[in-house]
Amino acid sequence: MRETLRTRLGWLHGWAGFVAGLLAACIFMTGTLSVFDTEITRWMQPENRVPAKTALTDTALDAASSLIHEQQLHGVPVFLALPSVRSPTLDVLHYDGRQFVGTRFDPRTGMPIPVRATMGGTFFFSFHYTLLEGVTGTRIVNIIGVALLVAIISGTVIHIRALVPDIVRLRLSAARLRGWLDAHLLAGVLVLPFTVMIVYTGVLVNAGLILPATSLAHLLAPEKPGTPATSGTKAATAARRPLPPLAPLLAIARCSLQGRDAGFILFSPDHLSIYASDASGPFLTRDHADFSLPDGRLLGATTTPGPVAHAMQVMHGLHYARFAPLGLRWLYFVSGLCATATIASGLVLFLMKRRSRSGHRIGFRVGESLTIATLTGLPISILAFLWCNHLLPASMAGRERLETGCFLGIWILCTGHAGLQSSRLHMNAAWRPQLRLIGLLGGGLPVLDVLTCPRAVYALPALHTALDGMGLLAAATALYVRHRLGSDRT
Amino acid sequence: MTTDRTEDRTRQARNRVAGIVLACLVSYPVAWCVMMDIAHVAGGAATLQLGQIVALACLPVLVVLCFSAYAGLLGVCAAGCIAALAGVLVS
Numbered sequence: 001m002r003e004t005l006r007t008r009l010g011w012l013h014g015w016a017g018f019v020a021g022l023l024a025a026c027i028f029m030t031g032t033l034s035v036f037d038t039e040i041t042r043w044m045q046p047e048n049r050v051p052a053k054t055a056l057t058d059t060a061l062d063a064a065s066s067l068i069h070e071q072q073l074h075g076v077p078v079f080l081a082l083p084s085v086r087s088p089t090l091d092v093l094h095y096d097g098r099q100f101v102g103t104r105f106d107p108r109t110g111m112p113i114p115v116r117a118t119m120g121g122t123f124f125f126s127f128h129y130t131l132l133e134g135v136t137g138t139r140i141v142n143i144i145g146v147a148l149l150v151a152i153i154s155g156t157v158i159h160i161r162a163l164v165p166d167i168v169r170l171r172l173s174a175a176r177l178r179g180w181l182d183a184h185l186l187a188g189v190l191v192l193p194f195t196v197m198i199v200y201t202g203v204l205v206n207a208g209l210i211l212p213a214t215s216l217a218h219l220l221a222p223e224k225p226g227t228p229a230t231s232g233t234k235a236a237t238a239a240r241r242p243l244p245p246l247a248p249l250l251a252i253a254r255c256s257l258q259g260r261d262a263g264f265i266l267f268s269p270d271h272l273s274i275y276a277s278d279a280s281g282p283f284l285t286r287d288h289a290d291f292s293l294p295d296g297r298l299l300g301a302t303t304t305p306g307p308v309a310h311a312m313q314v315m316h317g318l319h320y321a322r323f324a325p326l327g328l329r330w331l332y333f334v335s336g337l338c339a340t341a342t343i344a345s346g347l348v349l350f351l352m353k354r355r356s357r358s359g360h361r362i363g364f365r366v367g368e369s370l371t372i373a374t375l376t377g378l379p380i381s382i383l384a385f386l387w388c389n390h391l392l393p394a395s396m397a398g399r400e401r402l403e404t405g406c407f408l409g410i411w412i413l414c415t416g417h418a419g420l421q422s423s424r425l426h427m428n429a430a431w432r433p434q435l436r437l438i439g440l441l442g443g444g445l446p447v448l449d450v451l452t453c454p455r456a457v458y459a460l461p462a463l464h465t466a467l468d469g470m471g472l473l474a475a476a477t478a479l480y481v482r483h484r485l486g487s488d489r490t
Numbered sequence: 491m492t493t494d495r496t497e498d499r500t501r502q503a504r505n506r507v508a509g510i511v512l513a514c515l516v517s518y519p520v521a522w523c524v525m526m527d528i529a530h531v532a533g534g535a536a537t538l539q540l541g542q543i544v545a546l547a548c549l550p551v552l553v554v555l556c557f558s559a560y561a562g563l564l565g566v567c568a569a570g571c572i573a574a575l576a577g578v579l580v581s
Contacts, residue, residue: 003502005558011506012557149550157554200547207542211525211549308536311543 006158013154017343018350018367020147023131025343025374027141030128031198032336033121033382035321035329036466038086040121043449043467044389046456047115048104050088056107060090061246063110067092067103068267069243080265082250083107084279099126099400116394119403123385129202135209142210145203152196159185177352184345187338194335195342201319204312243267244296249274253289256301260287271299278322283313347371355427365422369415369430376434377414379474383441384410386471390452431485438478445471513556516566521549523573530580 033040042048064080071078071094081091090110093102099122104113131137162185188195203210250262253274263277266288275288290299304313317323321332351368358364388406392399414434421430446468450457457464528541555562 008506009554009558012510012554016510146546146550146553150553153550153554203546204543207539207546211522211542211545213526213529213538213541306536308540308543312539315543 009154009158013151013158014350014353016147016154017151017346020144020151021343021347021350022370022374023140023144024148025340025347026131026378027128027144028336028340028343029378029382030124031202032333032340034125034128035333035336037121037125039463040124040467041118042087042460042463044118044120044386045115046390046453047394048089048113049456049459050106050108050113051459052085052088054083054088054107056083056090057110058245058247060105060107060110063112064090064092064105065243065246072267072269078102078267080246080267082262082264082277084261084263084277086279089113099123116389117398117400118389119385119400123404123407124382129206138206139209142203142206145199146210148199149196149203152192152199155188156192159189177349180345180349180352184342184349187345188342191335191338191342195339197318198336198339201315204315205319241294243272244291244294249291249296252291252298253301256289256298257287257303267293269293278317278320280323282317282323283310284316284320284322285313344375347375365428366419368428369418369422372418372428372430372434373411373415376431376438376478377411377418379438379478380414380434380441381407381411383438383445383471383474386445387441387448390448427485432482435478435482435485439475439482442471442473442475442478445475509557510553512563513553516556516563516570517549517552520552520566520570520573521545523570523577524548527573527577527580530577 068078068080071092076094078092078094081087081093083090088107090105090107091102092105093100095101099119101117104115105111106113126132129138129141131140133140246265249272253262254260257274257276260276260280262274263279264275266273266275271290271292273288273290276285278284285304287301287303289301291297292299304310321329324332348371351364351371354364385403385407388403392402396402414430417434418428418430422428449464449468453464522545525538525541525545528544529538531537552566556566
C-alpha cells in the first residue's frame with residue numbers, strides 16, 4: 001500500500017483532531033461562553049439591576065473602604081473591583097479557594113446588593129482553562145492546544161489546494177458524508193485565522209507550564225519552601241488604622257498610569273496597589289500605582305517596558321478580549337461558535353468514515369459515546385446549570401455547589417445514556433433524545449427567565465434578550481440537526 | 491490477499507503511531523532548546539518570553555515536519571543538534 005504525504009497527514013489530522021477534539025470542543029464551547037462571562041453572571045444574579053455606566057460616588061467608595069478595613073482586621077486578603085461598562089457594581093472580593101466571592105455595592109448609594117450566591121459566568125471561564133482540575137487541568141488544556149495546532153497545520157496541508165473553493169461550497173443536499181465534510185471545511189476555512197490566533201495565544205498565556213524555563217532535569221525537583229514575611233508587626237499596625245479616602249488616590253493613579261482607568265485595587269497590610277483596567281487597551285498589563293498605608297502617599301508606578309513584554313501583553317489581550325467593545329466581543333463569540341462547529345463536524349466525520357469498517361469494535365462505540373457526551377451532553381449540562389440557577393431558592397445555602405453538582409451530574413448521566421445506547425451496526429440512538437433535550441431546555445430558557453425574574457428582564461432587557469437568545473439558538477441548531485438525522489439511521 | 495491487506499494496514503497503523511510518538515519526543519526537546527537559546531542570548535524575563543513565543547510557534551510545525559517524512563525527521567534532528575550546540579556555546 002503506497003503512502004503519500006497527503007494520506008499520512010490525513011491520518012495525523014484525523015487522529016490528532018479526534019483525540020484532541022473531544023476535549024477541545026469542551027474548551028472551545030466554554031471559552032465561547034466566557035466571552036460574555038460577566039454578562040452571564042449578571043443574568044444569573046437577577047437581584048443586581050444596576051444599569052450600565054452608573055457614576056461611582058464617594059459614598060459608595062467609603063462604604064466599600066469600611067468593609068475592606070473590617071476584613072483586613074480579620075486577616076482576609078481582599079481586593080476591590082471598580083465599576084466598568086460590563087459590570088457596573090463596586091465589588092469587594094476575596095478568593096475562597098474555588099472562585100472570587102464577596103459583597104457587591106450599588107455605586108450610587110453604597111448600599112450592599114443582596115445577590116444570590118452563584119458560580120456565575122466565571123464557572124465557564126474556570127472550566128475553559130482548568131477543566132476544573134487546577135494546574136493539572138491547565139497543563140492538559142495546553143497540550144490539547146498544541147495538538148489542535150498540529151491538527152490545523154496537517155489539515156491545512158491536505159486541503160491547501162481547495163482552501164478558496166471550500167469557502168463557497170456547501171452541499172447540504174449531497175450525500176451525508178459530503179455535506180458534513182463541506183460544513184467542516186466551510187466553518188474551518190472561514191475562521192481559520194481566528195482559530196489559529198486563539199489557540200496559539202491561549203497556549204502562550206500559560207506557556208511556562210508547557211515549556212518551563214528550568215532544566216528538564218529540575219522539573220521533578222521539589223520546590224523550596226517560601227520565606228516568611230518579615231514586616232509582620234509593622235504591617236499589622238498599619239492594618240489597624242482606617243484606609244485613606246480612595247477617590248483622590250484613584251485620580252492620582254489615573255495620572256500615573258498615563259490616563260488609563262483603574263480596574264481594581266489590591267490591599268496589603270502596609271500598602272495598596274491600583275491596577276490599570278484590562279479594558280483600557282489591547283495590551284493586557286498589570287501596570288499599577290502603589291500607595292502607602294495609612295497615609296495614602298504615592299510610592300511609585302510600576303509599568304512593564306520593552307517590545308517583547310508588549311508583544312506578550314498583546315497576545316494575552318487578544319486572547320482575553322477584555323479590551324473589546326460589544327461588537328468585537330460578538331465577533332469573538334460567533335467565531336468561537338464556528339470553531340466549535342468545525343471541531344464538532346470533524347468529530348462526526350471521523351466516526352462516519354469509520355462506521356462501516358470499525359462500527360462493531362468496542363473502541364469505536366466508546367469513541368461515539370464520548371463524542372455524544374461532548375457534543376450534546378455538555379450543552380445539556382450548561383443549560384441545566386442555567387436552569388438550576390433560576391430554579392433553586394435565592395437564599396438557599398450552598399447553592400453554588402449545587403449548581404456545579406447539577407452540571408457535573410447531568411453530564412455524567414448524558415455520558416452514561418450514550419454509553420448504554422450504543423449499537424453494533426447503527427448510529428448511536430442517544431443522539432436524538434439528547435438533541436431533543438437541548439431543544440427543550442434551550443427553547444424553555446426565555447420562558448423560565450420571564451417567569452422567575454420578570455423585574456430583571458424588565459430592568460435589563462438587552463442583556464436578558466441576548467442570553468435567552470443564545471438558548472434559543474442552541475435549541476434551533478439542535479432541532480435542525482435532529483431533523484437531518486431523522487431520515488438516516490446508519 | 492485479504493489477509494495481506496489487513497497485515498499491511500496493521501503494520502502501517504503501527505508505523506504511524508510510532509512515528510507520531512517519535513515526532514513528539516524529538517520536537518519537544520528541540521523547541522525547548524530553541525527557547526533556552528533565545529533566553530540565554532541576553533538573559534532576563536523578556537528574552538525568555540520571546541523564546542516561548544518562538545518555541546511555541548515552532549513546536550506544532552516541528553511535530554508535523556517530523557511526522558511527514560524521514561527527511562523532515564532528519565532535518566529536525568539536525569536543527570536540534572545545532573540548537574543544542576548553540577546552547578552549549580552561549581552558556
